[in-house]
Amino acid sequence: MNSVLLRADNISKSFGGVQALKDVSLTLNKGEVYGLIGPNGAGKTTFFNCLTGLYVPDSGQFTFGDTPLISHAPDKTVRQGIARTFQNIRLFANMTALENVMVGRHARLRSNIVSDILRTPFNRREEQATEDMALQLLHYVGISARAHDLAKHLSYGDQRRLEIARALATNPRLLCLDEPAAGMNANETAGLRQLIEAIRADGISILLIEHDVQLVMGLCDRIAVLDYGELICEDVPAIVQQHPRVIEAYLGSGAHA
Amino acid sequence: MKMTARFLARLTRHPADNRVHWLAWLLLGLLLAILPWLVSAGFGNTWLRILNFALLYVMLALGLNIVVGFAGLLDMGYIAFYAVGAYLWALLASPQFGLHWPLWAILPLGAGVAGLFGVLLGAPTLKLRGDYLAIVTLGFGEIIRIFLNNLNAPINITNGPQGISAIDPVHIGSLSLARPIDLGFVQVPSLVSYYYLFLIAALAIIGIAIRLERSRVGRAWAAIREDEVAAKACGINTRNVKLLAFAMGATFGGVAGGLFAGFQQFVSPESFGLLESVMVLCMVVLGGMGHIPGVIFGALLLTILPEFFRHIAGPVQQSLFGTVLIDPENLRMLLFGLSLVLVMRYRPSGLWPSPQRRREIEDVQRADAPADVPVSPM
Ligand SMILES: Nc1ncnc2c1ncn2[C@@H]1O[C@H](COP(=O)(O)OP(=O)(O)O)[C@@H](O)[C@H]1O
Ligand SMILES: [Mg+2]
Numbered sequence: 001m002n003s004v005l006l007r008a009d010n011i012s013k014s015f016g017g018v019q020a021l022k023d024v025s026l027t028l029n030k031g032e033v034y035g036l037i038g039p040n041g042a043g044k045t046t047f048f049n050c051l052t053g054l055y056v057p058d059s060g061q062f063t064f065g066d067t068p069l070i071s072h073a074p075d076k077t078v079r080q081g082i083a084r085t086f087q088n089i090r091l092f093a094n095m096t097a098l099e100n101v102m103v104g105r106h107a108r109l110r111s112n113i114v115s116d117i118l119r120t121p122f123n124r125r126e127e128q129a130t131e132d133m134a135l136q137l138l139h140y141v142g143i144s145a146r147a148h149d150l151a152k153h154l155s156y157g158d159q160r161r162l163e164i165a166r167a168l169a170t171n172p173r174l175l176c177l178d179e180p181a182a183g184m185n186a187n188e189t190a191g192l193r194q195l196i197e198a199i200r201a202d203g204i205s206i207l208l209i210e211h212d213v214q215l216v217m218g219l220c221d222r223i224a225v226l227d228y229g230e231l232i233c234e235d236v237p238a239i240v241q242q243h244p245r246v247i248e249a250y251l252g253s254g255a256h257a
Numbered sequence: 258m259k260m261t262a263r264f265l266a267r268l269t270r271h272p273a274d275n276r277v278h279w280l281a282w283l284l285l286g287l288l289l290a291i292l293p294w295l296v297s298a299g300f301g302n303t304w305l306r307i308l309n310f311a312l313l314y315v316m317l318a319l320g321l322n323i324v325v326g327f328a329g330l331l332d333m334g335y336i337a338f339y340a341v342g343a344y345l346w347a348l349l350a351s352p353q354f355g356l357h358w359p360l361w362a363i364l365p366l367g368a369g370v371a372g373l374f375g376v377l378l379g380a381p382t383l384k385l386r387g388d389y390l391a392i393v394t395l396g397f398g399e400i401i402r403i404f405l406n407n408l409n410a411p412i413n414i415t416n417g418p419q420g421i422s423a424i425d426p427v428h429i430g431s432l433s434l435a436r437p438i439d440l441g442f443v444q445v446p447s448l449v450s451y452y453y454l455f456l457i458a459a460l461a462i463i464g465i466a467i468r469l470e471r472s473r474v475g476r477a478w479a480a481i482r483e484d485e486v487a488a489k490a491c492g493i494n495t496r497n498v499k500l501l502a503f504a505m506g507a508t509f510g511g512v513a514g515g516l517f518a519g520f521q522q523f524v525s526p527e528s529f530g531l532l533e534s535v536m537v538l539c540m541v542v543l544g545g546m547g548h549i550p551g552v553i554f555g556a557l558l559l560t561i562l563p564e565f566f567r568h569i570a571g572p573v574q575q576s577l578f579g580t581v582l583i584d585p586e587n588l589r590m591l592l593f594g595l596s597l598v599l600v601m602r603y604r605p606s607g608l609w610p611s612p613q614r615r616r617e618i619e620d621v622q623r624a625d626a627p628a629d630v631p632v633s634p635m
Pocket of ligand 1: 015018019020038039040041042043044045046047
């Protein structure tokens with residue numbers, strides 16, 4: 001059961017003088033919801049960016065399944081089965097919700113510019129299937145009523161959901177969520193929690209950055225804590241909660257968590 | 258003008274209203290078919306020539322629209338691809354090298370070579386956006402023009418600033434479009450045959466543009482325009498997709514260029530200056546960036562309007578002041594510039610934007626609207 005899905009080995013990344021990640025190593029098992037927490041500026045988002053190929057780590061290596069992620073090309077990472085959302089929502093604001101999700105399907109489609117121009121039967125079928133799938137995903141995350149609204153006209157909570165639907169459209173094995181509950185009220189957070197549970201039940205592993213401690217402790221099978229770019233512990237929630245360095249990191253930084 | 262716009266909008270938007278739709282298309286088709294005859298009878302051959310040029314500009318504007326409107330990449334050197342298409346035709350069908358290739362061979366080749374140049378331009382600019390991209394593409398356009406201007410020594414390829422003349426007119430089989438074609442019941446003048454040829458090419462390009470917009474690659478272009486980082490995170494290979502936009506836009510330019518050379522039977526570097534690039538860009542922006550009917554409208558308008566000003570500037574002054582105070586040529590550019598300023602001031606999303614784009618601009622203008630999303634680093 002505990003087969004490893006993602007392994008990070010000694011990932012380091014610095015920006016000028018700031019060492020955002022220092023030799024971070026962790027392993028995420030198949031089927032897990034894995035929490036990544038830490039005070040602001042601890043390097044969580046940087047870790048996501050390295051993993052998904054937006055940044056090239058200074059050193060270290062990711063292994064996904066059996067394959068090392070060496071290309072550091074975001075589109076290749078997506079093809080391998082890693083999808084993500086962004087801390088500050090990055091939707092295609094002036095496209096409809098449906099189109100946003102259809103874009104998420106891009107890497108899984110086989111139409112090319114020639115078949116697009118010729119509108120081959122294959123192309124038509126694929127486009128129709130893409131639209132159907134996108135509608136289904138919107139339904140799945142609970143915003144199918146907004147399918148034809150522009151993304152920017154959606155409420156904040158719906159935008160978060162749309163970003164998740166778009167990420168799911170890439171057909172991932174690992175879904176990385178960067179503070180999905182940020183800015184949500186208690187109601188919306190509860191809904192989000194149900195959604196994450198459902199995604200997990202569908203067999204997709206989840207890497208979750210989140211500040212909402214209750215959400216993290218309730219949802220995650222295991223948690224890693226980053227502080228100033230260093231991994232200070234990695235364990236089940238009950239133990240992480242008691243860990244002296246975790247308590248120190250959070251109290252020391254005066255964070256609300 | 259507003260009524261025509263509304264009528265055309267009806268045409269393009271309501272597939273549900275089937276009968277009206279069908280009839281409207283039929284009428285439009287009929288109008289397009291008899292238009293050259295009407296124009297030459299009513300306004301003379303000068304205006305028929307202008308109409309032909311308008312069709313060339315429709316192709317150019319639609320090509321640039323792929324790059325600027327769809328993919329959001331500001332290209333200020335677009336006319337270079339027009340030049341490539343035109344010179345390719347000129348070199349392969351003129352006494353310059355004694356080659357006389359036919360239309361069906363040159364036109365696809367011109368499209369292909371122009372597309373290749375599109376990739377050449379695109380490759381070094383992949384990481385650039387906005388004003389930086391504009392400057393590099395501007396430089397590229399000028400380089401092509403300067404090359405054409407100077408490739409007459411040490412080996413004479415382009416004939417330098419004199420340009421290439423005596424270019425073969427378009428032949429279809431043994432029929433030359435440069436001479437009137439006798440259909441038995443009617444003589445089709447050269448300008449009218451060219452009109453039909455250009456119309457077919459323009460319609461093909463419109464069709465391709467429409468299909469591209471609503472396709473996998475069209476969505477990818479739009480995604481890059483909206484947010485390149487998010488596009489990457491959706492699995493889009495932004496490098497390839499951008500190059501595809503440059504290449505695709507360039508092929509349209511190449512086709513238009515070839516037709517231009519066959520029509521004019523003369524090309525020189527002068528026709529491909531920066532001002533031409535700017536003009537095509539104006540057509541795209543003024544018409545309604547990214548909106549195919551708007552771009553077509555912009556191209557037609559900006560080809561016809563300056564000519565119209567040129568033709569009325571003299572007589573109107575004559576009748577108002579009894580003499581011509583300002584040279585019509587200058588006045589025409591003045592009026593043209595003024596109309597650009599006015600349109601951009603009062604209709605910043607263009608004369609005929611897509612409904613979506615219109616809302617976009619209006620949203621931006623509502624500057625006091627509170628941002629509901631807190632801004633934080635990625
Ligand atoms: N692109 C960047 N350029 C410079 N510094 C950066 C960049 N991205 C992140 N950082 C720095 O790296 C550190 C970690 O940031 P981040 O990963 O966003 O933290 P978190 O997501 O845990 O709040 C911060 O000090 C931040 O300022
Ligand atoms: Mg962060």
